[in-house]
Amino acid sequence: MHIPDGFIDLPTSAIFAAASAGAITYSLVGARKQLDEKSAPLAGLTAVFIFAVQMLNFPVAAGTSGHLLGGALAAVLVGPYAATLALTVVLVMQGFLFADGGLSAIGLNVFNMAVLGVWGGYAVFLLVRKILPKNKSSISIAAAIAGLISVPIAAIGFVFQYSLGATATFSVSAVLGAMVGTHILIGIGEAIITALTVSAVMASRSDLVFGWENKTSTLEIRN
Amino acid sequence: MSNRKFIFVGLLISALLAGGASFYANSNPDGLEKVAQDIGFIETTKDNANSDTALADYGVKGIENERLSVGVAGLIGVVATGAISGGLFLLLRRKNPKN
Known part of the structure; x- marks a missing residue:
């Protein structure tokens, strides 16, 4: 999903770089309000984990592979603001250190994966969470569906740029x-990895999960 | 599980995935690359300006052993991502959430 240099012309790349810069600024402001001593280390860990799992391409169809994008996963674990920032760090690292994704395309890639993937995935997560019963396994199921749909959403972002x-x-x-x-197929892998990861964190430290804590803190305010 | 232990376990899993499991990753083109090949716009690819640097394409230049090369590149990525994101999020956090 990492767009190389050359696919998209420079004026269009510049427009999306500006849009991504706006989204990053908005996320910096939001993350500053949200992150505390407990959630900040998890946000850092989320970026590291997504970097690692993005290296693990899995086969999807004849001659094609896919890998985790991680936008929905990050949004559920640490909230959409910190998720946009975590994914941006990963994409910038990949472009500059590993030549994965073009340097002129960083704005395009951040827009598709760190903005559309994160916020699109988070919107789907909120919708599905609303429908499902209020328990822990619903969080993993909602995260999986968010992961599944976030991949074609990011792919449509590329088509729009194209x-x-x-x-x-x-x-x-x-x-x-x-x-x-192709990206609906990759989305199935995204859903599985997202569900496994969210389930593991819910089982060990559910209090750290933004998508779960968010609900309980809303209830606290009403009391 | 304490906060410290949770973060440590998470980092350890990430290091094992990037440093060890990454060797077994599927090497077929990814979704976008495959679509670009099938439709034909793969021809418009230009090399990343960093494509000849020491870590390009997740391998360490000079390390012949492929398993070692991708593993070390993965570990460097884990450390670098952790340093940058850790620094960023620690700077952003509220120090006294109750105030």
Whole structure:
């Protein structure tokens, strides 16, 4: 999912770099209000874990692999503000240290994975959590569905960028069909990894999980 | 599990995944790369300006053993990501949440 240099022209890349910079600024303000002594280390750990798991490409279909994006996972664990920042750190590291994702494409990649993947995934998580019974396993199920849908959401982000500024001239609808089809399959892997990770944290330290704590703290305010 | 132990276990798992399991990752092109190949716009790829640096493509230049090369690159990534994100989030946190 990491866009290399050259796919998207520079003006379009610059527009998305500006949009991503806006989202990062918004997330810095939000994370500053939210993070405390207990949640800040978990946010750092989340970035490290996502970096590690993004190295583990799994096979999805003949000749294709996929890897965790981690936006929905991070949003459930540490909240969407810190999640956007964690994913941004991972993407910048990958681009500069490992030449994974183009340097001119960092704004495009941050927009798709750290903004759309995180906030789209978090919106799906909130919706599903609302429908399910209020218990611990619902958090893992809602996180899995959020993970599943966050991947095609990020893929559609790329198609949008392609439609605005592709350097090639292949039809947008062909790119849309292929991107969404492939990334629904990758989304299944995303859902499994997201569910396993959220379940493990819920089992050991549920008090650290933003998507779970958020609900209990709302109840506390009403008391 | 204490906070300190939880973070330690999490970092250990991350180090094992990036330093050990990463060798077994599937090496087929990822979703976007495969779509770009099938449709044809893979031709427009330009090399990352850092594509010849010491850690490009998750390998350490000069280490011939592939398992060691990707493992060390993964561990360097874990440490670097941890240093940057840890520093960022510790700077951002509220020191006295009750006040």
